[in-house]
Every structure is written in structure tokens, then in C-alpha cells.
Amino acid sequence: MISRLDLRGTALSSLDARGLRDALPRAEFDVDAALDVVRPLCADVQARGVQALLELGERFDGARPTSLRVPREVLRAAVEQLDPAIRGALLESIRRARLVHADQRRTDTSTTVTDGGVVTERWVPVDRVGLYVPGGIAVYPSSVVMNVVPAQAAEVPSLAVASPPQSTNTGVFHGYPHPTILAACELLGVDEVYAVGGAQAVAMFAYGASDEDGTTVCEPVTLVTGPGNIYVAAAKRLLKGLIGIDAEAGPTEIAILADDAADADLVAADMISQAEHDELAAAVLVTDSPELAEQVERALDTRAGATRHAVRVKTALGGRQSGIVLVDSLDDGIRVVDAYAAEHLEIQTRDAAAVAARIRNAGAIFVGAYAPVSLGDYCAGSNHVLPTGGCACHSSGLSVQSFLRGIHVVDYSREALQEVAAQVVTLANAEDLPAHGEAVTARFPDA
Structure with missing residues (x-):
């Protein structure tokens, strides 16, 4: 075998x-080959928003939800109807993940380079993230935990989850993501959940989505994380730059x-x-x-x-x-x-x-x-959203750091700048960029 x-x-x-x-x-x-498939799908989502997303869900997932965003009462019903053993297991998974990820939160660091010259590295969460949870041949409530917990630990102010609509769902859940996925979202306190799968979910996060009357249903995000199939990976590659991504899983x-x-x-x-x-x-x-x-x-x-x-x-x-x-x-x-x-x-x-x-x-x-x-x-x-295809030689798994950006804050006094002015001018001239040096000497006209 x-x-x-x-x-x-x-x-x-x-x-x-x-x-x-x-x-x-x-x-x-072959992600490159899949690009030809996802490019027109993403363009359709950009052009037609919610209508395109509903049609694509019906085409690829065989389901058309009543609304693209899962109503709060459906999320609550998912928890109410959840098997107690599964609920207990999810809560334990969440508890342990929160313990590990809480210790990953970075603190700001300040370095005094010289008297009056300080450089601080500030760690700031991204503004908004879209978290993708696959839902094809298996159901992955654990991926909800692995995406949401580090984003929350990083204190991301706005996050949304997308997962494919399910044609096999019945009753109140018909056309929405699997009830166990919805229950995991509710247990984590996530109330912005969309019944959208595949490449079109990445496109929705990148472009946002509006109804035909112009009403915004989903605001665009700055970062998309989460595993998926080859078409999800291709959409991430296509839209990288417009959005940040964790990896092409x-x-x-x-x-x-x-x-x-x-x-x-x-x-x-x-x-x-x-x-x-x-x-x-x-x-x-x-x-x-x-x-x-x-x-x-x-x-x-x-x-x-x-x-x-x-x-x-x-x-x-x-x-x-x-x-x-x-x-x-x-x-x-x-x-x-x-x-x-x-x-x-x-x-x-x-x-x-x-x-x-x-x-x-x-x-x-x-x-x-x-x-x-x-x-x-x-x-x-630990987190199970990890680099694949040999990418672990240069990339890391999902963590709190995935949702943070380091910003250098440079705070120099007049005296601290003057101390190093000659060196700045020398290096600027060495690079044939004299205006760089002049930006410094302009501050000391009497020198």
C-alpha cells in the first residue's frame, strides 16, 4: 500500500x-493552476457582492442560506442543541489554547540609543481579521478555536468567521455552516459569522460585500487566516497585498x-x-x-x-x-x-x-x-494551523504574533539628532542622496 x-x-x-x-x-x-479558476470568482464577488456570494454558495456547496450573515439566534440555538460531551470538549480545548496563547502576547520594548534618543517597538494588533474555517468532507470546530483564540489574545478589535454553507443541515440551520462550527463561534463570543466557503470567502473578506441596494453586509478585513483547499490557497495568493495572509495552506x-x-x-x-x-x-x-x-x-x-x-x-x-x-x-x-x-x-x-x-x-x-x-x-x-508543503523551514504556525504588527517609534531630541548629524550626512552623500542629509542640516542653520 x-x-x-x-x-x-x-x-x-x-x-x-x-x-x-x-x-x-x-x-x-499546483496553486498557480488554481488561480485561473478563482480569478473570475473573486472578480464576481468584487463586482456583485452578496448576490454573487449567494449564487456561488449554491453552485459549489449546494446551499443558499436565508442570509449571508448567520443570525444571532441561530448561533445561540447551535449551543443549546450541542451535545454536552462536545460542548465540554470544546470548552476544554478553548481553555488550554487560551493558556498557551496568553503567554505569547508581546510587550513593547524601548531602547535608549543615546541621551535624548529612544527607539520603541510597539506591538499593535491588526484592525480587523477574517478567519476561515473549512467545511468540506469533515467538520472543523477545532479550527474555529485555533483561529479565534490567538486573535482574541492579540486583542484584535474586530473579527469575523466564514465557513461553507451546508446543504445537509435541516431546520433552523439549513444553508448555514455546520451547527458544531456555529456553536464553537458562540462559545468563543464570536457573533459575526458568514455562510461563505472557498475562494469566494477570501474575496468577501478582501473586498467586503454589499447588497444590491448598497447596504454593507460584510466590511473588508486587513488579514485573512485559516486553512482551506487549493482554491482557498489560490485566492489568498491572488489577493495578497490587498489583504495580509497567514499562509497558503x-x-x-x-x-x-x-x-x-x-x-x-x-x-x-x-x-x-x-x-x-x-x-x-x-x-x-x-x-x-x-x-x-x-x-x-x-x-x-x-x-x-x-x-x-x-x-x-x-x-x-x-x-x-x-x-x-x-x-x-x-x-x-x-x-x-x-x-x-x-x-x-x-x-x-x-x-x-x-x-x-x-x-x-x-x-x-x-x-x-x-x-x-x-x-x-x-x-x-498548541495551535494546529501550521505551515505545510515544506514551508516550515521558513514559516511558523498561527500564533498571537500572527495578528500583531511591530511599529518602531523614533523619539530624538534636538541634541540627540545634532550628535549624529554628521554621520547621517556622510551616509546620505555616500548613497548619492544629498537631500537626505539636507533634511538634517536644515534643522541646524547656524551650525
Whole structure:
């Protein structure tokens, strides 16, 4: 079911960093090709606002809500009808996420460069954010938590959530996002929720949306965050600049670095847990133990056939994006997983914490047998909106910092400027920008 890549012997040493990254399993995710699809959709939303959004929802999601914005009474009904066990689990997820994200809030720092010369870095939240929550083949109330909690911790003054309308909803929820998503919004105190999915949701956030009579239904935002499919990623790429974005999220992925001390059944269970997300989901095991590799293969065959989403899981595990990578040593395994730069990286080895401390590239690292990715998805307190497609080598997951901007405030007295005036003039002339220097000397006409 799952392929093998043998990097033992000279196979690994013959590859440089880029060659190694290219050799490893990875899903095909052509955002550029999707741009041709989303460009006219976004233009339609810009031109026709609410009417275009309602028509696109009916076309792509098979549902047309009574109103684009979910009424407050529908949000309240979602909580009232929520299974108590799910409510309790969501509240615990929120509590833990708030604990972790509260400690991420930055404080302003001031540096006295010279007497009378101070530079302060002020951290200011963005004015308004649009938080996207996917709702295709699965329901993700956890993504509501992961988007909203850091935005609230950053003290963003205005935030809105969008999630696709659901054709299978009945009663008061018909045509609105899944009731569990709505309940999560209500539990978090978010009352601005829109029944809009896909690329058109990103366009709505970027351009805003008005009714035919000109009434504004959704104000434009300054930043859009949250995972989604390839069309959501393409819309983010298209509209980046008009809006800020967190990342162009691709298919989810898990890498597991394991040695012969790992439990093959647990490794297989964790690989399958990510494979059930999507047929393009990636599951990669890197190990220096051929015996473990064989045991994991057998466990995958057994578990994949027994899981509810067996067809989806088998497709993902059998795709080019998944595989078992054999290496000669744990040191080689670390080199491989650093090159792969996984969204989620599990360390299931002896001295797992020490091995984890050596990893440089990963969206999130899960240490030991009792920290599966599923824990991070829901209740670890960490954030599960993470960089994919190898982007963890340069990008971070969603955090409070994602919603903050650093502003340098420069406060110099006359004496402090005069002290450094000659150096400013010298550097301005060196760059052949004499007016820069003149802007300083103009302040000291008698000098």
C-alpha cells in the first residue's frame, strides 16, 4: 500500500539539501493552476457582492442560506442543541489554547540609543481579521478555536468567521455552516459569522460585500487566516497585498522519526490519523530500523482496512505524497526530517526529547509516544494551523504574533539628532542622496 524510499548507503550522502527535499514524498499542489479558476470568482464577488456570494454558495456547496450573515439566534440555538460531551470538549480545548496563547502576547520594548534618543517597538494588533474555517468532507470546530483564540489574545478589535454553507443541515440551520462550527463561534463570543466557503470567502473578506441596494453586509478585513483547499490557497495568493495572509495552506502532512524502540502499531495509528483528512494527505515514516518499517507496513494494512474512511486513507497512504524512508542512522533521519520540514513531526525514539531539541524545521514537534498529533489538533493548547508543503523551514504556525504588527517609534531630541548629524550626512552623500542629509542640516542653520 505504501511506498518505500531507501536512502541507506551512499544514496543520502549523494544528495544536497535541495536534492534531498526533491527526493522525498510530497503531494502535488499546483496553486498557480488554481488561480485561473478563482480569478473570475473573486472578480464576481468584487463586482456583485452578496448576490454573487449567494449564487456561488449554491453552485459549489449546494446551499443558499436565508442570509449571508448567520443570525444571532441561530448561533445561540447551535449551543443549546450541542451535545454536552462536545460542548465540554470544546470548552476544554478553548481553555488550554487560551493558556498557551496568553503567554505569547508581546510587550513593547524601548531602547535608549543615546541621551535624548529612544527607539520603541510597539506591538499593535491588526484592525480587523477574517478567519476561515473549512467545511468540506469533515467538520472543523477545532479550527474555529485555533483561529479565534490567538486573535482574541492579540486583542484584535474586530473579527469575523466564514465557513461553507451546508446543504445537509435541516431546520433552523439549513444553508448555514455546520451547527458544531456555529456553536464553537458562540462559545468563543464570536457573533459575526458568514455562510461563505472557498475562494469566494477570501474575496468577501478582501473586498467586503454589499447588497444590491448598497447596504454593507460584510466590511473588508486587513488579514485573512485559516486553512482551506487549493482554491482557498489560490485566492489568498491572488489577493495578497490587498489583504495580509497567514499562509497558503496545502494538504496536511505528518512525518514520524522513529527507531526500533517505537511501537509499530502506534506509528501506524498516527499515520492513518492524518491520512483520513484528505486523499492528498501525506504520511511519512523515517526510520533506521528495517524491522520497524516492516511492522508498520503490516499494521497499516490492518488498521487502514478497519477504519471508517478506509478508501480515503488507503488512497492517501498509496499516493506519491506518502512513504517509508529508510536511513542508516538517527543522525541521517534528523537530516531527512529537517529537509522535509513537516507540518507535524512526531519523534518516537529513545531519548525523544533530546532528539526533538535537535530538529530545526517543523511546524510543530510531538515528543514521545504520548504526544500524538491528534492531541495537538484538539487539546494540547498548541495551535494546529501550521505551515505545510515544506514551508516550515521558513514559516511558523498561527500564533498571537500572527495578528500583531511591530511599529518602531523614533523619539530624538534636538541634541540627540545634532550628535549624529554628521554621520547621517556622510551616509546620505555616500548613497548619492544629498537631500537626505539636507533634511538634517536644515534643522541646524547656524551650525
